[in-house]
Amino acid sequence: MSEAISLTHRISVTLFFLIYVVKTVLLLSNRADLLQKFTKSTKVIEMIVSALFLITGVYLMTLLPKIPNLLWIKIILVLASIPVAIIGFKKQNKILAALSLLMITGSYGLAEVQKKKREKGETVAVNNVNGKEIYDAKCVLCHGSDGKAGLSGASDLSVTQLTTDSIKLIIQNGRRTMVKVDITDEQATAVAAYVESSVKGK
Numbered sequence: 001m002s003e004a005i006s007l008t009h010r011i012s013v014t015l016f017f018l019i020y021v022v023k024t025v026l027l028l029s030n031r032a033d034l035l036q037k038f039t040k041s042t043k044v045i046e047m048i049v050s051a052l053f054l055i056t057g058v059y060l061m062t063l064l065p066k067i068p069n070l071l072w073i074k075i076i077l078v079l080a081s082i083p084v085a086i087i088g089f090k091k092q093n094k095i096l097a098a099l100s101l102l103m104i105t106g107s108y109g110l111a112e113v114q115k116k117k118r119e120k121g122e123t124v125a126v127n128n129v130n131g132k133e134i135y136d137a138k139c140v141l142c143h144g145s146d147g148k149a150g151l152s153g154a155s156d157l158s159v160t161q162l163t164t165d166s167i168k169l170i171i172q173n174g175r176r177t178m179v180k181v182d183i184t185d186e187q188a189t190a191v192a193a194y195v196e197s198s199v200k201g202k
């Protein structure tokens with residue numbers, strides 16, 4: 001479910017971005033007539049795309065246990081670019097239009113940086129404690145390497161809705177039929193982060 005939403009988000013953001021690039025280029029190159037035609041013919045698409053982009057964005061945000069600083073900057077940039085773009089295109093003000101495109105490009109770039117960071121699995125290694133190693137040693141037995149094994153009634157970790165903090169609590173205290181796992185606090189943090197980044201939603 002969240003995979004499909006995440007994909008919809010990426011596609012709508014990309015379309016939104018492309019429409020904006022074309023519009024800005026037309027405005028900057030003094031093609032007012034073409035700009036008007038383009039704006040008119042893409043009006044409905046733009047409305048659908050921007051609604052999808054905002055709705056899916058808000059939904060994805062609600063899935064995060066904590067909103068990273070980079071994401072806040074991204075959200076502020078996107079939200080601030082909207083009035084700038086509206087005024088810029090309405091008044092055919094090139095500076096404002098270019099500025100709004102710059103803001104959107106900036107937030108698009110930030111999203112990429114964020115993705116790279118996540119792919120590198122920054123959260124996995126906490127002070128050199130390797131979450132994956134602990135997972136393989138202490139969790140695979142019941143949960144399996146993909147989290148789906150479900151041995152002795154273990155929950156499917158690939159579909160867990162829990163946040164990193166709750167996962168850590170379960171590891172340290174156990175829950176119903178899962179006995180607590182005897183590891184240090186640091187190790188629990190690392191393995192919870194590993195479950196969050198590499199098992200959940202995979």
Ligand code: HEC
Pocket residue numbers: 134135138139140141142143151152153154155156157159160161162166167170171175176177178179181191192195
């Ligand atoms: C001896 C088997 C066993 C081991 C080892 C084990 N678990 Fe579990 N785990 C379970 C069982 C059984 C449940 C279901 C508990 C329940 O019904 O409340 C569970 C539930 C969970 C849940 C709750 C998921 C949810 O969505 O409700 C998390 C998170 C979890 N385990 C993480 C881990 C992690 C991380 C490790 C390794 C540090 C680990 N477990 C080791 C058996 C195990």
